[in-house]
Amino acid sequence: MVKRLHFPKTEGELTKRLRRLAVVPPGSGVVEGIGDDCAIFRPRNSPEDLLFTTDLLLENTHFRRATHGARDVGWKALARGLSDIAAMGGAPRFCLVSLAVAPWCDTRWVDGFFRGLLLLAARAGAVLAGGDLSHGESAVCDVVVAGAVPRGCALRRDGARAGDAIYVSGALGASALGLATGRGKPWRRHLRPEPRLALGRYLRETVRATAAMDLSDGLSLDLARLAEASALGAEIAAPPIWPGATLAQALHGGEDYELLFTAPPRTPVPAAFEGIPLTRIGTMRRARSGSVIMAGNPLAPAGYDHFRQR
């Protein structure tokens, strides 16, 4: 329905610009501002850093009334933020939910939305601590998730070093395949992604990953972001592909909410964690910052950018 966005910049360019504008003064408690999966705030004298992430879920952009049930929408609205907390190795603490209901939203829909959200919140240990209720022309929700990590221990995008091995969890392309076919396990994975919270903590505590992020916008774009944050390039082979998905869906599809991470080359990384495969797909290289080479050829970042002209 949004045919063309009259906006000359990519999301990445706008983010960079805002990062320059939004100066973080020392002493503010903000350890990491714009640019990673979560902002990091350091409370005074606390042994823990707090992580904060916020994600919009909009009708007709991220979900459709006809195909996405209320419970699925509530689940996914929270799952997106939990996945960011997972990517930094954090434990969820609480969430805030802003919801604007559309004229078509009845009590049952609002009920279902909160049921789906609270089901995942209870599983993840995130308390619903507040929010905002409003009405709008279409349904809008924005969910903030707060998590915690031991002070100074958050996994970040910018920690990869040249020579580090690059890994992904799971098989990619399921969500894009599900969105295309609307059925089966891929469709359920599209509707109810499982944030990799236990894996994220394992990567922080045991693997001691050097960098990590979640795959929300597609491997090609997200890996370029990780490489750029670390001022390196990446060289990969094709990633593991979900059965039935295409290579393009696996590379650019987005919304898989698996974890992408790096570790020193000699770090032992098991083949799976709690049943989720962990696959080495490549190596970080001294190369043009943010460049990604797959099977010898440059891989254009064709993942999902909300501000790219369509």
Place this chain on the structure above:
Amino acid sequence: MVKRLHFPKTEGELTKRLRRLAVVPPGSGVVEGIGDDCAIFRPRNSPEDLLFTTDLLLENTHFRRATHGARDVGWKALARGLSDIAAMGGAPRFCLVSLAVAPWCDTRWVDGFFRGLLLLAARAGAVLAGGDLSHGESAVCDVVVAGAVPRGCALRRDGARAGDAIYVSGALGASALGLATGRGKPWRRHLRPEPRLALGRYLRETVRATAAMDLSDGLSLDLARLAEASALGAEIAAPPIWPGATLAQALHGGEDYELLFTAPPRTPVPAAFEGIPLTRIGTMRRARSGSVIMAGNPLAPAGYDHFRQR
């Protein structure tokens, strides 16, 4: 444009229901969940409590493209949350901004939005620490503000005691008058409300107010909420009215972002703080919880409720 909301509940009823559903387990760090201006989180071992609030600002619900400039929208999107922090006596720390641009939003609009927001953020000492960028059918923003207070010292809605004096800052009805006329100082106050941050801290540190909240939805509704949270009734005279505004605009208009607070009857409260009048308008009484009597008659809570049928 939203002619009728097919929703049988009021925002207050939905909030109460969610409050029952969203159980806050002990040890979660969440000291206060749904029901006050901000959620309160207590970081481990920290001398400070953190305050969190989130506010939606939606095109055609909260602002109109034709009449509200981009800078005004950015300013107001942040001002709403800062006002919640002020109401609890907090100092702003950081904010997260989720923005979905509409097809009509050009670079200049996005620029203006962030300029307005960052202008107020700099004044208030709130760091822009992150957010989410997306696109939608209409412009949507949701701003989270985090603030801090000394541990256990946040001003809350539920602390008023029978016999406490009730005060408001400023003169009410300016925003509603501005919205009706579209000009002059009332219109500027509608566009760029000034969060009462210094006043909020003064009420916490010096006056030691027993309860406080900000006037976002109109005195009649907000005072009923404060009284209900404190399990008391309120008896008031007419509040100070902005020159040219009607009594109805002052009572029910909303968006004045002044502070409503209570203090023990013998507490000395000056007639003004930094040029903002502080006016005693009544007394908290043992009466039906949430009831408000003005000049001897019940005052119906006719302020702004997003879920009331219109």
